[in-house]
Amino acid sequence: xxxxxxxxxxxxxxxxxxxxxxxxxxxxxxxxxxxxxxxxxxxxxxxxxxxxxxxxxxxxxxxxxxxxxxxxxxxxxxxxxxxxxxxxxxxxxxxxxxxxxxxxxxxxxxxxxxxxxxxxxxxxxxxxxxxxxxxxxxxxxxxxxxxxxxxxxxxxxxxxxxxxxxxxxxxxxxxxxxxxxxxxxxxxxxxxxxxxxxxxxxxxxxxxxxxxxxxxxxxxxxxxxxxxxxxxxxxxxxxxxxxxxxxxxxxxxxxxxxxxxxxxxxxxxxxxxxxxxxxxxxxxxxxxxxxxxxxxxxxxxxxxxxxxxxxxxxxxxxxxxx
Amino acid sequence: xxxxxxxxxxxxxxxxxxxxxxxxxxxxxxxxxxxxxxxxxxxxxxxxxxxxxxxxxxxxxxxxxxxxxxxxxxxxxxxxxxxxxxxxxxxxxxxxxxxxxxxxxxxxxxxxxxxxxxxxxxxxxxxxxxxxxxxxxxxxxxxxxxxxxxxxxxxxxxxxxxxxxxxxxxxxxxxxxxxxxxxxxxxxxxxxxxxxxxxxxxxxxxxxxxxxxxxxxxxxxxxxxxxxxxxxxxxxxxxxxxxxxxxxxxxxxxxxxxxx
Ligand SMILES: Nc1ncnc2c1ncn2[C@@H]1O[C@H](COP(=O)(O)OP(=O)(O)OP(=O)(O)O)[C@@H](O)[C@H]1O
Ligand SMILES: [Mg+2]
Numbered sequence: 001x002x003x004x005x006x007x008x009x010x011x012x013x014x015x016x017x018x019x020x021x022x023x024x025x026x027x028x029x030x031x032x033x034x035x036x037x038x039x040x041x042x043x044x045x046x047x048x049x050x051x052x053x054x055x056x057x058x059x060x061x062x063x064x065x066x067x068x069x070x071x072x073x074x075x076x077x078x079x080x081x082x083x084x085x086x087x088x089x090x091x092x093x094x095x096x097x098x099x100x101x102x103x104x105x106x107x108x109x110x111x112x113x114x115x116x117x118x119x120x121x122x123x124x125x126x127x128x129x130x131x132x133x134x135x136x137x138x139x140x141x142x143x144x145x146x147x148x149x150x151x152x153x154x155x156x157x158x159x160x161x162x163x164x165x166x167x168x169x170x171x172x173x174x175x176x177x178x179x180x181x182x183x184x185x186x187x188x189x190x191x192x193x194x195x196x197x198x199x200x201x202x203x204x205x206x207x208x209x210x211x212x213x214x215x216x217x218x219x220x221x222x223x224x225x226x227x228x229x230x231x232x233x234x235x236x237x238x239x240x241x242x243x244x245x246x247x248x249x250x251x252x253x254x255x256x257x258x259x260x261x262x263x264x265x266x267x268x269x270x271x272x273x274x275x276x277x278x279x280x281x282x283x284x285x286x287x288x289x290x291x292x293x294x295x296x297x298x299x300x301x302x303x304x305x306x307x308x309x310x311x312x313x314x315x316x317x318x319x320x321x322x
Numbered sequence: 323x324x325x326x327x328x329x330x331x332x333x334x335x336x337x338x339x340x341x342x343x344x345x346x347x348x349x350x351x352x353x354x355x356x357x358x359x360x361x362x363x364x365x366x367x368x369x370x371x372x373x374x375x376x377x378x379x380x381x382x383x384x385x386x387x388x389x390x391x392x393x394x395x396x397x398x399x400x401x402x403x404x405x406x407x408x409x410x411x412x413x414x415x416x417x418x419x420x421x422x423x424x425x426x427x428x429x430x431x432x433x434x435x436x437x438x439x440x441x442x443x444x445x446x447x448x449x450x451x452x453x454x455x456x457x458x459x460x461x462x463x464x465x466x467x468x469x470x471x472x473x474x475x476x477x478x479x480x481x482x483x484x485x486x487x488x489x490x491x492x493x494x495x496x497x498x499x500x501x502x503x504x505x506x507x508x509x510x511x512x513x514x515x516x517x518x519x520x521x522x523x524x525x526x527x528x529x530x531x532x533x534x535x536x537x538x539x540x541x542x543x544x545x546x547x548x549x550x551x552x553x554x555x556x557x558x559x560x561x562x563x564x565x566x567x568x569x570x571x572x573x574x575x576x577x578x579x580x581x582x
Contacts, residue, residue: 200412204410209374209393209395210403211398211423212398215395
């Protein structure tokens with residue numbers, strides 16, 4: 001592992017103030033892309049559920065949070081952390097957490113949303129809030145109300161230096177994993193028949209049924225994919241920031257939700273773009289204006305969006321002729 | 323045994339009874355048309371057959387098998403395709419994606435899907451030229467063609483068509499009905515809902531007339547075309563029916579009046 005470490009210092013050190021400013025900017029950009037990729041992964045869950053069911057799954061942030069805790073437990077309390085080499089432990093942790101949270105996602109849909117599918121939307125929103133509160137409290141009871149920390153050994157201490165820019169192992173990992181997952185999801189939704197069935201269901205449930213599509217099954221699939229991606233993001237974030245808490249579902253959930261709105265809720269590429277953009281805005285705002293006001297920028301963006309452009313940047317493009 | 327049979331079907335929306343005891347039989351190989359004015363209950367009837375609505379009472383049988391309680395996607399698998407009123411193509415999907423979704427039930431069988439598409443493009447050559455185009459950018463007539471072609475992709479035994487002439491220019495209506503005849507000659511049984519009685523009676527073998535949720539008249543199209551009540555009410559021939567005679571009362575010729 002040490003072989004990965006690049007030498008420090010070097011010519012870049014001696015460059016002038018402007019080059020350092022540039023390096024700071026690029027580092028903030030990379031930081032922004034990193035958290036943005038996490039927002040994007042979580043935002044996909046909001047946007048896909050909204051697209052297919054016109055429901056904001058307020059419990060989604062908490063499923064993401066549970067992903068973080070599942071990963072934590074797997075690493076600190078099971079053979080995954082104690083017996084496997086790191087290169088195997090990380091993928092196993094991510095996959096197992098995603099599977100666990102996907103199962104929970106399906107259960108949540110079955111128990112809290114399906115019985116309400118035909119009732120009005122407010123009822124479903126209240127149910128979603130209820131699930132959210134339930135999951136937060138369950139996590140608090142299981143893992144306690146204090147911060148938990150991912151073990152330091154779980155993240156290889158590798159950094160790269162390109163010019164004066166420093167990039168950490170987790171940043172590269174998060175960017176690579178999330179780009180792969182997003183590209184995979186995009187291809188699945190755009191290029192396969194089941195993906196077309198998801199898009200068709202999002203447009204019109206009844207007509208999708210007339211195609212022989214089992215809409216319940218499509219919805220179940222959405223509740224596998226969304227929470228599964230959320231859990232991956234949860235583990236990655238735990239590894240990146242190390243600290244996790246049972247309330248991160250709210251704070252990160254709300255940011256990811258903002259990202260989904262920013263990109264245009266219901267729009268899959270929109271969630272990806274929205275997440276990355278929000279991460280960058282947040283980091284640049286935090287880096288150049290005030291770190292303490294970072295969250296304020298994000299929610300200011302949410303409020304401005306909801307007022308001025310609720311359809312988001314890529315809003316649902318409709319090419320419909322009646 | 324009829325291929326498709328509705329037996330005393332009742333359908334309600336909440337407290338509103340939309341269909342009040344409808345019985346219809348469609349034999350293998352036939353085109354049967356269900357005529358009726360706005361709000362008669364034609365669409366409601368078709369939606370019950372395809373499983374989008376549950377009848378409150380009565381039976382619907384496909385080749386003898388009861389389907390009134392089956393899920394819509396199961397009914398497609400059993401061989402019923404429903405081309406809904408107003409076309410309902412998936413606007414943001416391409417023509418080809420729309421067609422592929424019609425074949426969803428055998429999506430694993432790439433050869434069969436391809437053959438289905440070839441048939442669709444043979445019947446509607448205009449769709450072939452536009453296969454990569456978003457369905458929402460098609461003209462109304464092309465969208466209707468796509469909706470029918472998409473229904474056919476399921477390779478159904480029975481095709482339910484809900485007002486394929488709706489909102490189309492007369493020339494296009496002719497073209498589409500020519501193709502409907504062709505589809506039927508290829509062996510697809512068709513239940514056709516129409517307000518345009520003139521053209522429906524030309525293509526259909528038999529017809530039923532629905533008024534406010536009840537069948538009031540049924541018989542071979544040839545005879546219904548001659549029926550003065552049909553001519554007056556549905557073919558716009560403006561002849562008044564004989565005084566005191568209401569459509570549901572007096573039967574003439576072999577166009578039987580169905581009592582409910
Ligand atoms: N979703 C609904 N909720 C309540 N009532 C409905 C609903 N859909 C239809 N109806 C009522 O049921 C009756 C039958 O409607 P239906 O759509 O089946 O008529 P139709 O014969 O298809 O008419 P059209 O030729 O205008 O399409 C009408 O009185 C209509 O108002
Ligand atoms: Mg109708």
